[in-house]
Amino acid sequence: MNQRTAEPGAPVRNFSVQLSPTPRGARLARLLATEQLRSWGLPLDPARQIVAELAVNAATHGRVRGRDFRLTLYAVGDTLRIEVTDARGERLPEPHTPASDAESGRGLLLVEALAHRWGVSEERFPRKTVWAELRLASPGQHETVAR
Template identity: 55%
Template sequence: MRFTSTPRGARLARRLVSHRLHEWGHPYGVDTNDTLTLITAELTSNAVRHGHVPGRDFHLRLTQTAATLRIEVTDTRTEKQPLLAHTPADATSGRGLLLVAALATHWGVTRRTAAPGKTVWAELHLRSTTSDNRSLSVTGCRLPPSLELQHPALSIDVEESHFEQDQEA
């Protein structure tokens, strides 16, 4: 789907993803829906803030396989590549990709071939919790200990969630 490169477009994209996940059997308020909605919020706000070209929209694609949910956000700004960098503790922004890296099983950037721009994508691997696959939970990553110490607000209580550490990148 195509959205305007505005904060309103990013908000609508996030709401659409949450709604679509709910329709696909990942209800509102469940780890899978909350996690992918947060990842979507970060990727779409980055597309608006850093990938905006006047008069151009960003595109969002959400796909599901039996084992994976994948979100792709495409903008038309090729020269601005996302960087995963540590941010000073007193900074008010700059932690979005740290959250994406911590919550997604895999994420990355792909250059567009048919047009200028890039696609930033993230995947969540799903794990069945019932024999009939009706209830699914997320298998993802947790924040590295060094990040938790630098940014206590970003820590995730792994004991109370379905997140499991996955060192693959």
């Protein structure tokens, strides 16, 4: 598959951190991503919602005792790529519509709705990476904010 590459000279920024696969680690992923995006001068939303959903999934469904999950952010040109890698390569995520009275199970539907693209990369067993990409506003463009 052909993919568009960043223009020469486009700034490339990245951030990566390993976190414990716990609710605390998932919350820390969201907080660290928020601060990193802020330091890069990038919009916080919807990126922090996507980070929160992917990190919770890694801590809940990708948890392996003694193995961390990794959050990585890449900003290249007009694209922000969010990656969350966990140690459960045999459990590939699939969005599904939960029962109307279910209290959970909508995270990937949210990611699908917020991201411009998303997917899963199978890596050397036993890992997988769930990723999502957002298009960033070009300088001079303003994004519409729903209130």
